[in-house]
Amino acid sequence: MLGEIEKLKAEATASLNQIRTSDDAENFRLKYLSRKGSLAQLFEKLKDVPKDEKPAIGKLLNELRNALESEFESVRKKVEAEKSRQSSKVDLSIPGRRRYVGRKHPLTQTADEIKRIFISIGFGIADGPEIEDDYHNFEALNFPPDHPARDMQDTFFVKSETGKYVLRTHTSPVQIRVMENNKPPVRVIIPGRVYRNEAVSARSYCLFHQVEGLYVDKNVSLAELKGTISFFAKEFFGSDVKLRFRPSYFPFTEPSAEVDVSCFICGGKGCRICKYSGWLEVLGCGMVDPNVYKFVGYDENEVSGYAFGMGIERLALLRYGIDDIRLFFENDLRFLNQF
Amino acid sequence: MKISRNWLEQFVDLTGISDQDIASRLTMLGIEIESFENFSEKYKGFVVGSVLEAEKHPKADKLRLCKVDIGGEIKSIICGAPNVAVGQRVPVGLIGALVPHDQHDPEGKPFKLTRAKIRGVESEGMICSAYELDLGDDKDGIMVFEAAAPLGKSLAEYLELNDTILEVSLTPNRADCLSHLGIAREISSAFSKKLAIKKQSLSESGDSITGIAKVEVIAPDLCPRYSARVIKGIKVGTSPQWLKNAVEKVGMRSINNVVDATNYVMLELGQPLHAFDLSLIKGKKIIVRRPLNSETKFTTLDGKERTIGPDMLMICDKEKIVAIAGVMGGMNSEINSETADVLIESANFSPSSIRKTSKTLGLSTEASYRFERGVDPNLTLAALDRVTQIITETAGGKIANGVIDAAAKKFAPQKIELRVEQVNRLLGTRLAAGEIKRQLDSIEIRCEKKSETVLTCSVPTFRGDIEREVDLIEEVARVYGYEKIEDSLQTKLAFDTRFNETDATDELKDFLAGAGFTEIVTNSLQLTNVASFHTDNFVTIANPISEDMAAMRTSLLPGALQTIKLNLSHGLKNMKLFEIGRKYLLSDKSQTVGNFSERNTISLSITGSADPLSYDRKESEFDIFDLKSEIERLLRHLKLDNWDFISYDNDKEYKQSLKLFVNGIEVGIAGRVSEMALENFSIEQSVYFAEIDLSEIASTKKKINRYQPLPKFPFASIDLAFIVNLDTPVGSLMKSLKSIAGNLFRDISVFDIYFGEGIPEGKKSVAFSVVLGSDERTLNDGDIARFIDNAESKLGKEFSAVLRKQKS
Numbered sequence A: 001m002l003g004e005i006e007k008l009k010a011e012a013t014a015s016l017n018q019i020r021t022s023d024d025a026e027n028f029r030l031k032y033l034s035r036k037g038s039l040a041q042l043f044e045k046l047k048d049v050p051k052d053e054k055p056a057i058g059k060l061l062n063e064l065r066n067a068l069e070s071e072f073e074s075v076r077k078k079v080e081a082e083k084s085r086q087s088s089k090v091d092l093s094i095p096g097r098r099r100y101v102g103r104k105h106p107l108t109q110t111a112d113e114i115k116r117i118f119i120s121i122g123f124g125i126a127d128g129p130e131i132e133d134d135y136h137n138f139e140a141l142n143f144p145p146d147h148p149a150r151d152m153q154d155t156f157f158v159k160s161e162t163g164k165y166v167l168r169t170h171t172s173p174v175q176i177r178v179m180e181n182n183k184p185p186v187r188v189i190i191p192g193r194v195y196r197n198e199a200v201s202a203r204s205y206c207l208f209h210q211v212e213g214l215y216v217d218k219n220v221s222l223a224e225l226k227g228t229i230s231f232f233a234k235e236f237f238g239s240d241v242k243l244r245f246r247p248s249y250f251p252f253t254e255p256s257a258e259v260d261v262s263c264f265i266c267g268g269k270g271c272r273i274c275k276y277s278g279w280l281e282v283l284g285c286g287m288v289d290p291n292v293y294k295f296v297g298y299d300e301n302e303v304s305g306y307a308f309g310m311g312i313e314r315l316a317l318l319r320y321g322i323d324d325i326r327l328f329f330e331n332d333l334r335f336l337n338q339f
Numbered sequence B: 001m002k003i004s005r006n007w008l009e010q011f012v013d014l015t016g017i018s019d020q021d022i023a024s025r026l027t028m029l030g031i032e033i034e035s036f037e038n039f040s041e042k043y044k045g046f047v048v049g050s051v052l053e054a055e056k057h058p059k060a061d062k063l064r065l066c067k068v069d070i071g072g073e074i075k076s077i078i079c080g081a082p083n084v085a086v087g088q089r090v091p092v093g094l095i096g097a098l099v100p101h102d103q104h105d106p107e108g109k110p111f112k113l114t115r116a117k118i119r120g121v122e123s124e125g126m127i128c129s130a131y132e133l134d135l136g137d138d139k140d141g142i143m144v145f146e147a148a149a150p151l152g153k154s155l156a157e158y159l160e161l162n163d164t165i166l167e168v169s170l171t172p173n174r175a176d177c178l179s180h181l182g183i184a185r186e187i188s189s190a191f192s193k194k195l196a197i198k199k200q201s202l203s204e205s206g207d208s209i210t211g212i213a214k215v216e217v218i219a220p221d222l223c224p225r226y227s228a229r230v231i232k233g234i235k236v237g238t239s240p241q242w243l244k245n246a247v248e249k250v251g252m253r254s255i256n257n258v259v260d261a262t263n264y265v266m267l268e269l270g271q272p273l274h275a276f277d278l279s280l281i282k283g284k285k286i287i288v289r290r291p292l293n294s295e296t297k298f299t300t301l302d303g304k305e306r307t308i309g310p311d312m313l314m315i316c317d318k319e320k321i322v323a324i325a326g327v328m329g330g331m332n333s334e335i336n337s338e339t340a341d342v343l344i345e346s347a348n349f350s351p352s353s354i355r356k357t358s359k360t361l362g363l364s365t366e367a368s369y370r371f372e373r374g375v376d377p378n379l380t381l382a383a384l385d386r387v388t389q390i391i392t393e394t395a396g397g398k399i400a401n402g403v404i405d406a407a408a409k410k411f412a413p414q415k416i417e418l419r420v421e422q423v424n425r426l427l428g429t430r431l432a433a434g435e436i437k438r439q440l441d442s443i444e445i446r447c448e449k450k451s452e453t454v455l456t457c458s459v460p461t462f463r464g465d466i467e468r469e470v471d472l473i474e475e476v477a478r479v480y481g482y483e484k485i486e487d488s489l490q491t492k493l494a495f496d497t498r499f500n501e502t503d504a505t506d507e508l509k510d511f512l513a514g515a516g517f518t519e520i521v522t523n524s525l526q527l528t529n530v531a532s533f534h535t536d537n538f539v540t541i542a543n544p545i546s547e548d549m550a551a552m553r554t555s556l557l558p559g560a561l562q563t564i565k566l567n568l569s570h571g572l573k574n575m576k577l578f579e580i581g582r583k584y585l586l587s588d589k590s591q592t593v594g595n596f597s598e599r600n601t602i603s604l605s606i607t608g609s610a611d612p613l614s615y616d617r618k619e620s621e622f623d624i625f626d627l628k629s630e631i632e633r634l635l636r637h638l639k640l641d642n643w644d645f646i647s648y649d650n651d652k653e654y655k656q657s658l659k660l661f662v663n664g665i666e667v668g669i670a671g672r673v674s675e676m677a678l679e680n681f682s683i684e685q686s687v688y689f690a691e692i693d694l695s696e697i698a699s700t701k702k703k704i705n706r707y708q709p710l711p712k713f714p715f716a717s718i719d720l721a722f723i724v725n726l727d728t729p730v731g732s733l734m735k736s737l738k739s740i741a742g743n744l745f746r747d748i749s750v751f752d753i754y755f756g757e758g759i760p761e762g763k764k765s766v767a768f769s770v771v772l773g774s775d776e777r778t779l780n781d782g783d784i785a786r787f788i789d790n791a792e793s794k795l796g797k798e799f800s801a802v803l804r805k806q807k808s
């Protein structure tokens, strides 16, 4: 019996060292440690051992079983660890799962930039209706009824039996609403959608978006307006842009100006975009006309102020080098995904 | 408006000043020059030629082989015009010349003449039509000049086109610049040149005008001044070449020597004029009045019958209307080939009256355009003398002695006080009184010092736009130069906090872009049928550009579907889109403006695959729960927790339709777009769309959330599964569980829905994970067992639900 134990011990220890795979481990377990394995068979033979030898042999067998089991367990763990190390080798060259990527519209991105610049110098943001009454869209902005200035903006009229309503032709009526409801000083920009009754083409659409600005306070001057617009233009177009203020006419400002920036495409030498003039028209502005103060109940001797207005589409066209305004409203994702 | 440089030279010496200089300086004075064209340049390489021979081309019936003498040199030219004939004097383009229009090009693009062989025969130039030369619309044949046209002379010189034409874009306030004189006046100021206005000296040789014609102004409110002269014994005929050239090159049509003369003086001085055939004026009396009730129709000289209104001003004789004042004359008194005696009207009319009339009639003329902007009332006599002189020079006749001048009053220069301090305050300058005076003086505004700090300015009557001190300040700035005013930026860095209540729009756009949605911006004008598809309370445009933009949008759905349609056509199938914009409805309550309600609205559209281009996941199409998931994500982001989706019947726009309520208020809809709606856009794949009223949910967003102490005791998560009937709404089970949990409720989610094998026919198993917690203590087994017992019995009663298994 002792000889058998020694033999099993030697044999099992040798085959334990041979275990490489989990199959080997399972075979080992079946052969030596299972209920019908070699070790169990030896325990079976214990009953035939003479009574006085039983304790000593039993102890030997138990020691052998404990030793084999513990050694087997550590070998099995090693094999398993190796196996999982092998199996966790994944192909990292497979690309990630592709998900939807969202974007803001280029008009929104442009408006955001304009807002950021003006908010940084203390402008608030105001808002107003797109369907306007004649009073706010024209009359209070010093467009008298039957005045040729009304021809400057082709107007959509809204069907109504109760009054004269239009789709606002500019964001300027919100100037009136802001001043009607707030005592000076006021300093706001007003982004929003406006409408013009013009045939749709690459250069014009039936609607577009403007950002209006208004600053009324004591002693606001044309010089201040120029400074503000210059600050904006340098922030928006880059610090080396040159500006040109030309006298112009808007009924609600006096004096009025159109502002051109030097063409950043040709550097002022003249190209197709600037119609060979070297200048790009970007916005209109001026000092708030005293007649407007009368309509909103401000005292023209107490306050002065400026207003300006720019087209977001116009600025976006220039900013991105787009040549057809209709692209903004078609929402071709091949277009939108470029910004 | 077109302005001729040569014409300007009559008033101001332009020697040494380039076209570009004129354009730049005027533009910087607020007189925008859009473009200018030099005709000597344009017609370089075109000369007058004489056709010596015109034989048939051997290989083409319609072509002729011509020999053309261009002054000492004979050119062989092939010509296809039917009217070419031997002996004609014609315009000839030589090799290298740039022909302004190609007759065979649909857009009429210019082209350069090159040596060309036409059917085997070489052509050394081209005989041109008026269209090809940009001198008219005639494409049918070549231009033929008078027989005396000098051979070899350059075309520009022969047509007196050795000139530059400036295209001026005028703002409506500068009526004084609607003439060559007006523009010359600006140039004289810009270049400090003297303005020379020649005085006319007429030789009046006829009878006294008072015995020949009379004028009575019955409506002086609409006609402040009416001046007239009479010329007898004229001969109406074609205009001499100089007159014809002058009016044509600034874009007017030549009619005859009398009408051309009136147009010429209008273009020169800015005063619209009208010539009547005196023999057709009954009673030889002009009466300026409003129409009688019986007078409702009048035929203008363009042959159209016009319906006239009671407030329109009419020029009449003793019996009838002869002209619509300031707009257009009538057929019944028109100058014709028989006309011998003419009465010339030089009048001033009320701008707003002329504008109303012109708008009502839908008739805008060169005259009405000027009158509605305002014409100098002191111009009538000068213009009358000028036109009288030209007519007698070109059509003969004797000038009746004297002039009729019916004026309501004297038109004296307006006096306006100008405070030096106010100039500097508004402009941000430090100009001295003397400097200001000098600026204004250069544009004929005379200033006197009233005191050390106040100037009294006298504004000439041709500047009707200057009425107030601020108008003078603008003139000072304009002449001084905006570019000389130094920039200043003192704006204090104080944010105007009254205006920082922006809604959630900006922030939501960032959130949605981050959630994989692409922003779209669509037209808010729609086809009426599209607007009415969603509601009857839509806003209609009275004067739409076209029928497909005759109404305001009532939903953002059509814009989204239009976008999906376009992108599907490019082969793109999977999209997540959002838009934030207004919809416009008629409300039964009064709104900020009228009864128009503008709702700022957010739209979400998803279509195609939920997981596009994934290599190891099945491509699963979006469904309604993806849409709900996006909406719920948005609501959670806005920290709104009290929301509810209620399904409702809508077979029109949506197939699976839900209404969204937040805090009990209906704020939007969501659903799978109906086939009917998709068909209109020929879309063949499912689209899920939601529209949420942003003004409703954004108003609840403004609050700043106060910090809540973190829970002191751990939460318990309990998983429960129930067997219920297939049609039992999961949402109702969740609501019940929530109420059973009472104030221990913390959260609930669904983690499994299953039916089929192992579950009885007609039943489903729904598994929930419920989170319970308490602020006072750790929950014990008893609490949890009590909740499970309650859930089992209540759901059993309410929904015949059977608790399936439990683990905690």
Ligand SMILES: [Zn+2]
Binding pocket: A263, A264, A265, A266, A267, A268, A269, A270, A271, A272, A273, A274, A275, A276, A278, A279
């Ligand atoms: Zn350029």
